[in-house]
Amino acid sequence: MNNLRILIIADDPLARAGLAMLLSDQPDCEVIGQVASDTVPEDVLNTLPADVVLWDLGWDSTSALEQLAELQEGSPPVTVVISDQSQAGEAWAAGAKGILPRETDAVSLRAALIAVSRGLVVLNPTITPSLLPSGDQLPGTISSELTPRELQVLQLLAEGLPNKGIAGRLKISDHTVKFHVNAIMGKLGAQSRTDAVMRATRAGLIII
Structure with missing residues (x-):
């Protein structure tokens, strides 16, 4: 970038x-x-x-x-x-x-x-x-539902890294990254990677 x-x-x-x-x-x-x-x-x-x-x-x-x-x-x-x-x-x-x-x-x-x-x-x-903007508050339990690895992936998503870049940074496979991203989106109720980052940042989940 x-x-x-x-x-x-x-x-x-x-x-x-x-x-x-x-x-x-x-x-x-x-x-x-x-x-x-x-x-x-x-x-x-x-x-x-x-x-x-x-x-x-x-x-x-x-x-x-x-x-x-x-x-x-x-x-x-x-x-x-x-x-x-x-x-x-x-x-x-x-x-x-x-x-x-x-x-x-x-x-x-x-x-x-x-x-x-x-x-x-x-x-x-x-x-x-x-x-938080009206309607954008997340459940207080959401941070406990995300694993430490998922929080790491969220942080790197916020930095704009693609799956390959995240895989290289965390020394895991592209397939594993995709699995984590899908899990994150499911837990956050997000429709896309960008939406997942937006929801997570608004909840403060990636500001560690």
């Missing part, structure tokens, strides 16, 4: 540097810019064509949330990093497509950014279930 172009927005320069460092060793990720939220995001996005925006809201998120809400349709999707659970609802209302806590690790952050860049919604399991 082509490199995922990521624009980092955060008022705290240490937060910007920290997120950039977190992503620096992740494959297929390219941080194309780091700016503060008082820089007009629309102007920055016109000069830095990002695939996805990673936005650290900080502790005082009022101004950042206002800027987020003002982004025009057609702007890259935004994943926010929140400092406090209370910010989740406002971030969702402002249009964030991904909401993650600050302690998210590099691998999970990369998976979330890839999923959001492809039009999916990613919520960490700690995010209040009521934030």
Whole structure:
């Protein structure tokens, strides 16, 4: 896949540097810019064509949330990093497509950014279930129904790998991958691979 172009927005320069460092060793990720939220995001996005925006809201998120809400349709999707659970609802209302806590690790952050860049919604399991779009909540038992191997396959599906790529990564056969994918789709009630990833990301199942 082509490199995922990521624009980092955060008022705290240490937060910007920290997120950039977190992503620096992740494959297929390219941080194309780091700016503060008082820089007009629309102007920055016109000069830095990002695939996805990673936005650290900080502790005082009022101004950042206002800027987020003002982004025009057609702007890259935004994943926010929140400092406090209370910010989740406002971030969702402002249009964030991904909401993650600050302690998210590099691998999970990369998976979330890839999923959001492809039009999916990613919520960490700690995010209040009521934030999920109406009708898209999954049964609370679904995560226990998926085996550890199925969760691994889900993670790689979210990264966009085909069956052959998943087989190579997990060192299993293509046939076994197909078996796992079919099992995942059945357990999630999904109609396609994309639908399975969407349902899983909305439930937070692949943000480990």
